[in-house]
Amino acid sequence: MLSLLSLGCWASAYPRVAYAAAQAREELPAAMTFDWTDEQGATTQLSRWHGKTLLVTMAYSTCRQVCSFTLHQLEELQKSADRVGSPIEVVVISYDPNVDGPVTWSIYRRHHHLDRANWHFLTGSVANTRQFAAALEFPYWRYDEHLVHDFKILLIGPDGGIAKILTWATRNDDFFTETAANDASAGVQGRNQ
Amino acid sequence: MSIRMFLDQTFRARRAVAAFLFGSFLIQTPAKADIEGLTLHGFADTYYTSTTEQNSPSGNSGFRLGSLDLYIAPTLTDHIRALMEDVVEFDDWYPPGAYNGQPSIDIERLQLGYVVSNDLTIWIGRFHTPYGYWNTAYHHGAQLQPTVQRPQFVAFEDHGGILPAHMDGMWASGRDSIGPGRITYDVYFGNGQRILDGALDMQNEGNSDSHTAIGGRFGYEFRDGVLDSLWIGVHAFQEQVDNFVHGVVTARTDVQVTGGFFHWTPGDWELMSEYYGFDNRAHDEAGPRHSSTAWYAEADYTFYGRITPLARVERDSLSQTDGYFQYLQGGKSYTRDLIGVRYDLTPQTALKLDGDHTDATRNGGQAYHELHFQVAVRF
Numbered sequence: 001m002l003s004l005l006s007l008g009c010w011a012s013a014y015p016r017v018a019y020a021a022a023q024a025r026e027e028l029p030a031a032m033t034f035d036w037t038d039e040q041g042a043t044t045q046l047s048r049w050h051g052k053t054l055l056v057t058m059a060y061s062t063c064r065q066v067c068s069f070t071l072h073q074l075e076e077l078q079k080s081a082d083r084v085g086s087p088i089e090v091v092v093i094s095y096d097p098n099v100d101g102p103v104t105w106s107i108y109r110r111h112h113h114l115d116r117a118n119w120h121f122l123t124g125s126v127a128n129t130r131q132f133a134a135a136l137e138f139p140y141w142r143y144d145e146h147l148v149h150d151f152k153i154l155l156i157g158p159d160g161g162i163a164k165i166l167t168w169a170t171r172n173d174d175f176f177t178e179t180a181a182n183d184a185s186a187g188v189q190g191r192n193q
Numbered sequence: 194m195s196i197r198m199f200l201d202q203t204f205r206a207r208r209a210v211a212a213f214l215f216g217s218f219l220i221q222t223p224a225k226a227d228i229e230g231l232t233l234h235g236f237a238d239t240y241y242t243s244t245t246e247q248n249s250p251s252g253n254s255g256f257r258l259g260s261l262d263l264y265i266a267p268t269l270t271d272h273i274r275a276l277m278e279d280v281v282e283f284d285d286w287y288p289p290g291a292y293n294g295q296p297s298i299d300i301e302r303l304q305l306g307y308v309v310s311n312d313l314t315i316w317i318g319r320f321h322t323p324y325g326y327w328n329t330a331y332h333h334g335a336q337l338q339p340t341v342q343r344p345q346f347v348a349f350e351d352h353g354g355i356l357p358a359h360m361d362g363m364w365a366s367g368r369d370s371i372g373p374g375r376i377t378y379d380v381y382f383g384n385g386q387r388i389l390d391g392a393l394d395m396q397n398e399g400n401s402d403s404h405t406a407i408g409g410r411f412g413y414e415f416r417d418g419v420l421d422s423l424w425i426g427v428h429a430f431q432e433q434v435d436n437f438v439h440g441v442v443t444a445r446t447d448v449q450v451t452g453g454f455f456h457w458t459p460g461d462w463e464l465m466s467e468y469y470g471f472d473n474r475a476h477d478e479a480g481p482r483h484s485s486t487a488w489y490a491e492a493d494y495t496f497y498g499r500i501t502p503l504a505r506v507e508r509d510s511l512s513q514t515d516g517y518f519q520y521l522q523g524g525k526s527y528t529r530d531l532i533g534v535r536y537d538l539t540p541q542t543a544l545k546l547d548g549d550h551t552d553a554t555r556n557g558g559q560a561y562h563e564l565h566f567q568v569a570v571r572f
Contacts, residue, residue: 062422062458064458064461064463064495064498065495065498065499065501065537065540066498066537066540067498068461068495068497068498069497069498069499069537069540070498071498072497072498098311103416103417104416104421107416107417107421111421111459111460112460141232141234141266142266143234143264143266143332143334143337144329144330144332145329145330146334146337148234148571149540150540150541151540168539168540
């Protein structure tokens with residue numbers, strides 16, 4: 001009986017997740033226009049890279065497990081894109097604007113040798129961060145100083161639409177095989193889940 | 194205890210657990226799930242322990258349940274916050290003969306806060322006492338902490354800890370940017386602790402002896418340069434702690450603690466340490482002060498965000514003529530050397546394997562080996 005009650009706690013969250021999933025595509029255009037601050041302190045928006053292939057994820061600089069793995073997977077995807085000659089932009093948006101900022105991200109990049117010019121580490125307001133995470137389904141919650149979140153990378157095609165989603169279940173998938181690169185360039189709308 | 198009493202206790206405990214979980218279930222009904230702040234999160238863990246310690250107060254070898262930790266932290270308005278953390282667990286540090294084999298439900302934290310500004314929040318309620326690093330970094334989230342168990346002397350009160358991990362009172366907490374980093378500050382006061390059945394009790398139902406605990410923690414967090422991410426600070430607290438045996442005070446001790454800590458994550462390294470110096474004195478006597486020390490140091494390195502080998506040393510030198518340590522079951526000197534590895538199977542699931550050698554022979558205890566394997570999840 002207790003087990004069933006416990007399972008009920010988790011099961012009841014599913015309708016909310018499904019609802020959020022249905023919202024994501026509709027809310028992407030709005031999310032592309034949110035203001036962010038890059039490592040140089042300049043204001044920018046994701047729409048700046050419209051017409052290019054984007055890898056987008058969320059992370060924060062003091063995270064040592066999920067974010068480290070996410071950044072490692074981004075590096076692997078970058079290598080894969082390089083192999084097939086597919087130009088991409090990589091955008092990492094901070095979960096934690098209270099801690100992260102241009103200086104913090106600059107140090108983080110230096111420590112982790114993430115120095116390519118097509119990688120961008122952005123920070124926004126608390127409100128924009130919340131709305132962006134909700135719109136693109138990057139769920140997270142605070143456990144005091146910890147920001148608890150999952151692994152996720154979005155591939156946004158040149159048309160500004162979500163072409164693929166990398167989750168934990170598909171974490172080793174390669175976006176940039178020849179076929180994937182062609183699909184992404186054509187802005188194919190499909191989910192890899 | 195008669196069979197009838199035992200069955201009554203068993204039934205009451207199970208009914209309490211069922212009611213608690215059912216209440217949690219109701220909170221998560223879909224109709225309310227869309228209201229921001231009512232989302233329920235938490236942690237759970239279970240583990241296997243092998244120990245050579247005989248008659249261990251913390252249990253024997255075998256499979257063991259850790260804790261089921263339910264966490265709710267609604268933001269009620271822009272300025273008012275609430276934080277509730279309830280844990281169902283088996284308290285393994287019951288006094289000999291009192292352990293009844295039933296789980297207990299503890300309201301570990303229940304704090305209501307007023308956010309004065311981004312730099313200052315004032316809390317009232319029961320909170321984790323802000324000293325050192327561990328107590329306010331990992332709380333009850335077993336899946337978050339690198340090792341299976343906390344350092345022994347930093348353990349919670351009902352697991353043999355010698356520090357007041359919980360406090361009922363008020364707490365001002367904040368941080369402010371200064372120079373290339375920011376200062377952090379915590380000041381608190383609350384009900385003084387007392388010792389009941391060999392364990393610290395934080396007096397949740399009122400300050401029966403009117404003793405006030407007061408303390409603070411001040412630190413600096415580097416956000417630039419070679420020391421980026423280093424958080425270093427000092428902490429102190431003092432209170433009068435009385436020992437009770439069958440309702441009678443057998444010792445009164447003025448406890449005074451000072452110390453320091455640091456936590457640093459250069460790249461994929463994590464380094465941390467905490468030090469506590471006790472300068473206690475019997476309250477009713479003009480006798481000598483009793484000095485004791487406790488510290489640990491830990492280092493780990495994370496490969497690809499998933500594999501984390503680690504090592505920790507713990508050193509605890511506690512005066513047995515001190516009325517505080519004399520009556521605390523965990524108040525015995527010990528040394529512990531621990532190595533382990535954590536593997537993040539998924540972002541939500543950690544597998545941990547720790548092995549340690551503990552030597553508590555200095556105060557007549559045992560020297561023994563332990564091996565822990567833990568599965569810890571968050572949800």
